Amino acid sequence: xxxxxxxxxxxxxxxxxDMSNEIKFQExxxxxxxxxxxxxxxxxxxxxxxxxxxxxxxxxMFFLYKLISDFRNSDVTDIVAAVLMAMVAWYxxxxxxxxxxxxxxxxIRKNKLFHYSDYGWFTLGRIGYDYDSISIxxxxxxx
Numbered sequence: 001x002x003x004x005x006x007x008x009x010x011x012x013x014x015x016x017x018d019m020s021n022e023i024k025f026q027e028x029x030x031x032x033x034x035x036x037x038x039x040x041x042x043x044x045x046x047x048x049x050x051x052x053x054x055x056x057x058x059x060x061m062f063f064l065y066k067l068i069s070d071f072r073n074s075d076v077t078d079i080v081a082a083v084l085m086a087m088v089a090w091y092x093x094x095x096x097x098x099x100x101x102x103x104x105x106x107x108i109r110k111n112k113l114f115h116y117s118d119y120g121w122f123t124l125g126r127i128g129y130d131y132d133s134i135s136i137x138x139x140x141x142x143x
Contacts, residue, residue, distance in 0.1 A: 022036075022037040022039070023035070023036055023037070024037065030109060030110065031107050031108065031109050032107075032108040033105065033106070033107050033108075034105070034106040034108070035103050035104070035105050035106075036103055036104040036105075036106075037101065037102075037103040038098060038099065038101060038102045038103060039101075040099065040100055040101055041099035041100070045099065046096065046099065046100065049092060049095055049096040049099065050096065052092045052095075053089055053092040053093055053096060056085040056086075056088040056089040056092070057085075057089045059081075059085045060082055060085035060086050060089060063078055063081050063082035063085060064082055066078055067079065067082065094119060094124075097119040097120055097121060098117075098119055100120060101120055102117065102118060102119050102120060103117075103118045104116075104117055104118075105117075105118055105123075108134065111130060111131060111132070112128055112129070112130060112131070113128065113129045113131055113134065114126060114127065114128050114129075115127050115129070
């Protein structure tokens with residue numbers, strides 16, 4: 001089920017994933033924080049994701065070994081393959097951390113809204129938006 005924050009017809013709409021997980025509201029001096037926490041995935045799913053990390057990581061090590069040991073006979077495709085494998089491994093590391101308890105965080109301040117993803121070990125994508133007013137549309141029971 002998708003939840004929509006903001007105007008659903010605006011390009012600045014926030015689409016937040018499945019809301020069957022925990023939602024926390026915090027109010028501090030000058031900020032209101034909404035945390036949308038993802039529940040932990042099953043051990044089988046985490047094991048599968050770990051395998052999906054190990055496959056590109058070992059391939060990356062192979063290409064790096066080939067580049068370091070025989071640099072003169074390496075070509076551009078080895079470098080491209082190494083970069084591609086690093087990107088795939090990084091994606092699956094993020095996916096594994098997200099499914100171990102990641103959360104979306106919305107910080108509402110005076111005339112400023114911040115949004116970022118917290119993976120537990122690091123945060124990514126802190127983006128700020130200016131606003132005059134905020135409308136929150138909360139839809140329960142939508143398929």
